[in-house]
Amino acid sequence: MTQGIEREATSEIVREFGAKPELLVQILQAIVTRHGWIPEDTIRQLAFELNLSRADVYGVVNYYHDFRTEAPGKHIVKICQAEACQAMGSRALTEHARESLGAGMHETSDGVTLEPVYCLGNCACAPAVMIDNKTHGRVDASRFDSLVTGLRESG
Amino acid sequence: MAATKIYVPRETSAVSVGADEVAVAIAREAKQTGASIELIRNGSWGASWLEPLVEVEVDGARIAYGNISAAEVPGLFAAGLLDGSEHERRLGSIMEVAYLIRQDRWTFWRCGLTDPLSLEDFGVHQGWKALEKAFADGPKAILEAVTASGLRGRGGAGFPTGIKWQTVADTEADQKYIACNADEGDSGTFSDRLLMEGDPLGLIESMAIAGFAVGASKGYIYLRSEYPLTHRILTRALELARRGRWLGENIQGSGFDFDIELHLGAGSYVCGEETAMLESLEGKKGIVRYKPPLPAHEGLFGKPTVVNNVVTLASVPNIVNLGGERYAGMGVNRSKGTLAFQLAGNIQRGGLVEKAFGVTVRELIDDYGGGTASGRPVKAVQIGGPLGAYLPAEQLDTPLDYEAFIEIGAMIGHGGIVVFDDTADMAQQARFAMEFCAIESCGKCTPCRIGSTRGVEVIDKMIAGDGRDENYDLLVELCDTMEDASLCAMGGMTPYPVRSILKHFAEDFASSGGKQ
Numbered sequence: 001m002t003q004g005i006e007r008e009a010t011s012e013i014v015r016e017f018g019a020k021p022e023l024l025v026q027i028l029q030a031i032v033t034r035h036g037w038i039p040e041d042t043i044r045q046l047a048f049e050l051n052l053s054r055a056d057v058y059g060v061v062n063y064y065h066d067f068r069t070e071a072p073g074k075h076i077v078k079i080c081q082a083e084a085c086q087a088m089g090s091r092a093l094t095e096h097a098r099e100s101l102g103a104g105m106h107e108t109s110d111g112v113t114l115e116p117v118y119c120l121g122n123c124a125c126a127p128a129v130m131i132d133n134k135t136h137g138r139v140d141a142s143r144f145d146s147l148v149t150g151l152r153e154s155g
Numbered sequence: 156m157a158a159t160k161i162y163v164p165r166e167t168s169a170v171s172v173g174a175d176e177v178a179v180a181i182a183r184e185a186k187q188t189g190a191s192i193e194l195i196r197n198g199s200w201g202a203s204w205l206e207p208l209v210e211v212e213v214d215g216a217r218i219a220y221g222n223i224s225a226a227e228v229p230g231l232f233a234a235g236l237l238d239g240s241e242h243e244r245r246l247g248s249i250m251e252v253a254y255l256i257r258q259d260r261w262t263f264w265r266c267g268l269t270d271p272l273s274l275e276d277f278g279v280h281q282g283w284k285a286l287e288k289a290f291a292d293g294p295k296a297i298l299e300a301v302t303a304s305g306l307r308g309r310g311g312a313g314f315p316t317g318i319k320w321q322t323v324a325d326t327e328a329d330q331k332y333i334a335c336n337a338d339e340g341d342s343g344t345f346s347d348r349l350l351m352e353g354d355p356l357g358l359i360e361s362m363a364i365a366g367f368a369v370g371a372s373k374g375y376i377y378l379r380s381e382y383p384l385t386h387r388i389l390t391r392a393l394e395l396a397r398r399g400r401w402l403g404e405n406i407q408g409s410g411f412d413f414d415i416e417l418h419l420g421a422g423s424y425v426c427g428e429e430t431a432m433l434e435s436l437e438g439k440k441g442i443v444r445y446k447p448p449l450p451a452h453e454g455l456f457g458k459p460t461v462v463n464n465v466v467t468l469a470s471v472p473n474i475v476n477l478g479g480e481r482y483a484g485m486g487v488n489r490s491k492g493t494l495a496f497q498l499a500g501n502i503q504r505g506g507l508v509e510k511a512f513g514v515t516v517r518e519l520i521d522d523y524g525g526g527t528a529s530g531r532p533v534k535a536v537q538i539g540g541p542l543g544a545y546l547p548a549e550q551l552d553t554p555l556d557y558e559a560f561i562e563i564g565a566m567i568g569h570g571g572i573v574v575f576d577d578t579a580d581m582a583q584q585a586r587f588a589m590e591f592c593a594i595e596s597c598g599k600c601t602p603c604r605i606g607s608t609r610g611v612e613v614i615d616k617m618i619a620g621d622g623r624d625e626n627y628d629l630l631v632e633l634c635d636t637m638e639d640a641s642l643c644a645m646g647g648m649t650p651y652p653v654r655s656i657l658k659h660f661a662e663d664f665a666s667s668g669g670k671q
Contacts, residue, residue, distance in 0.1 A: 022456075024438035029380065029419045063440040063597075065422035066380055082342030083537055086587070087500030087575045088528070118424060118591065120381050121345040123573070124203035124498060124505030125168045133383045137171035 004039040005031065014049045021050040024060055028067050036076075037068040073108040075151040077101065078130040081116045084123035089140075093127050096141045101148065111153035158193040159237045160212040164267070165196035166352045167384045168345070169206040173224055177207045180228035190237055198353020200267030201507030202254050210249055213239035219246040254504060254523060259485060259511045261493045262470045263346075266353030272391050274399050277356045283401060285472035289364050290409040297368040298324060301471060303479030305491030309346075310336055310427070310464030311539065311568040311644075313557050316471075319461060322451040323369040326459040331371035333362050334436065334455055334462045337378040337385075338420050338427040341540025343571030346495040347465035349507055351378075351385050354469070355392035359402065359415060361468040364475060365461055366413040374415040375455070377432050380422055389417055424541075424595040428643050429462040431597060442597045443643045464569070466495055486512035490556045498524045500537075500573035510555075517551040520574060531576040535584070535660065539568025541591050542648035544655035545575075545584065564655065566648070581660035582667035585653045586614045592649040603646025606637040610653070618667040627664075631657065 013030045017023040027046065031038055038061050047054040061067045079085075079094050094116075103109035105116050122128035125137030129144065136147055163169070163178040178194060185192040202208065205221035209231075212218075218239035220231065227244070234242045246252055249267075269276045277283070289297050302317025323331055335358070339347040351358060362374045378386055393415055396402045404412045423441045425431045430444035433455050454460025470492065474482050482492045490512035496519055498505045503525035510519070516536060520526065527533055535545040544565035546553070553559055560567050575584075589610030596603045610633055617626045634650035641647040656663070 020438075022438040025421055025435055026418060026438070029421055032421075060438070060440055063423065063442075064420075067421060082591075083541060083584070083587070084343040084499040084571075084573045086584070087573055087579065117381060117422075118595070119340060119342045119344075120167075121339060121348045121379075122168050122171050123343045123345055123500065123571070124502070124507075125172055125206065126500060126505075128171065130381070135167055135171045135384070137168055 004041045005035045007045060009035070010042050010045050011049065014046070019049060021052050024050060024052070024057065025064070028061060028064075032066055032068065037071050039071075040069070072113040074111040074153070075132055076113045076115060077148060077151070078115045078117040078120075080118070080120050080122075080126070080128045080130075082119040084119070085127040088126035090127040093129075093139065093141065093144060097144060100145060101152075112148065112151050158191040160193045160195055162195045162197045162210040162212075162217065163207065164199040165271070165384075165388070166199035167348060167382065168203045169199050169208065170384060172206050174207040176225035177209060177223050177228060180225040181209070184228050184232045188232055190232070192237070195270050196272075197269060198266045198271045199349060200249065200255055201263065201349055201509075202252065202504070203506035204504040205246070205252075205506075209236075211236055211239055213237075217249045219249040219252060220244045221246050254506070254508075257523075258509050259493045260509050261473055261482065261485070262466060263350060263353070263495060263507065263509050264473075265357055266349055269354070271353050271355055271388060272395065274356070274395050281472075281476065282356055283360055285475035286360050286363050286367070286401070287407070288475055289367050290407070290411065294324065294368045294370070297364060297475060300474050300479040301368070304470075304474045304482040305479075305486075305489070306467065306470055306474065306482065307491070307557070308464055309466040309470070309494065309569065310429075311341070311566070313567075316463065316467055319451055319463070320365065320369050322449070323371070323459045323461050326452055328459050330373070330456075330458045331369060332455045332458055332460040333365045333369070333371050333374035334433065334450075334460050335362055335374065335376045335468055336427065336429060336432055336462055336464050337376050337382075338432055339379060339382075339465070339569065340424040340427045341542075341569050341571050343499040343537065343573035344497050344540060344569045345499075346497055346507055346570060348382055348385050350465055350469050350495075351382075352388050355389050356396060357472060358465060358469050359392060359396045361471050362415060363402070363406065363411075363413045364471055365463065365468060367411050369459075369461055371461065372412045372414075374413065375436055376415060376417050377420060377426070377436055378417060379420045379426075386417070386419065393417060423597075424591075425597045425643075425645055428645065431643075432462070433460065440597070442599050443645075445642070487554065487556050489558060494555065494567070494570045496555070496570045496572055498572050498574070501527045501529055501576045502574045503528050512556050513554050515552050515554050516546065516572065519555075519572060520551065524574070527574060527576045529576045529578075531578065533574055534577040534579050535575045535581060537573040537575070537584075537652065538571065539566045540571050541588060542566075542644055542651055543568050543571075544651045545581065545659070546655070547659040564651065566651065580667050581656045581663040582614065582618050585656040586611060586618070588649055588652040589614060592645060596645060600640070600642040600646060602637045602640040603642070603649070606633055606641075606646060607649060609633060610637075610649075614664075617664045620665070623664060627657070627661075
């Protein structure tokens, strides 16, 4: 289930960024974009290849919300929890999503991971939801259901 | 006969409500009906409530149709879209849409008008003119114009841009940097995003002007990762600018070298604070630095750095073209020029409104925004993001002026205006302010790291009716400590929304629906 990332795939990303330690955040972002998360082994490998301590890399991974250390589901559904969306019912939408997906925040069910996000910059078309890096606006419960239809493995 | 030009925005909000599907449907319908069209993916005008907004060019005028869905496209074609014919969705010429024409578009004037990824279109609309003028007039003239304009940082702090630039220009160093803060994390704000998606080449030109004025050869854009479409548009715009030789060595034979690196954030709100952003740009945890030294003296990699918000930078080309005095002629008191206000949350006509300072909150919400989306009365308006105060209805006549806001214990910040109707539970909003601080605190200073968690606990007790009066006093004391002793605005200003709720909506603690 929680297979790591091929060493060569990580090395390739490190090379793309010229193995520069000051680009660690960018390297981690590229790894998450392509593989979804940062496994423990990858932290060790990055420390070695960038000539940083494991604590340095771990500290950065641990600091930023984007850098998951557990493998997410095949699809990631983020619901905005910030004020503009709250004013348009995001709390109720979040409750609906929990029930509809059968997963709480940071949990995965049927291949779909539910996560909070604090502002997608779509505040004039609230509430906003991001599914696999695409932002959707004016999302009510029924629109949410139609957006997530087909994402679940057991369909 | 020339192809008919049809515009469909490629901007996040428009796309989030179906603009891509509308564009596909238009292309398909044109093919099926044998119509000759040129489909242009423009930036958004910022009237987000009208998205997806389709425009068709007829006899030199751009006729707008609002809130178009892909399913409506065949009907629109049949009704004579290409001739700008009548239709229930027809708004008339885009230049007649009241929401837009009553604005003071200084910084956002190209947004919506142009194809953001066309060097040619950019050139036709005064692109690079200000940079060329800068090359001709020299750095001193640019610094003078920016200082004369009275422009202040639009990221939230409102520091005078001219002084910042002059400081970096006066600091000797082998390397200086321009760091553009595009980590627009405040809820209710999206002006940076609209600018970057609608006029990315304008931002690139602005950064080059800043670099030329202060003697910096390298720029960075620190873009939040929540904006993936913006990232694609900026990446492409940077390629175009390099190809056109507007970035790189010896730009247009001027002898000036300047290039820009685009960095992504990783979901940390504090990285919008300038020193945390610099740490993140250096590949580290986004932890706030002590000041001094100021970034203008020792910034990125220890070198003198101009850290400016997107909108601040993008205000500069017109200051160069039209003169600082002209910009300073708009606005009120020490709040000169315009601010791109953003109407968000429970509002009928949400979107961007660039207006001269001095307009009141009520004018923006009622005249532009059309009141709440729900049709219910306004209960509270949060201005300036999660660290901004909630204004009750009786404070809505406050003019938008940095100093007038300080007087009422509020702040304008990045200009986000989030409206709540009378169903809002303000005790929950106070709780959220503390909770958000607990989630996002960088952890360096104790008042912010620990105070925010204690704040959530105290508010929970108040909501539960557990010693409400003692806990009220405790919460006020906690707010004092956080405000006085935190290192940056995260912990230092989280008390603003909390205090405003204690002051104006204290009764909600008794009636709150409980922990949500």
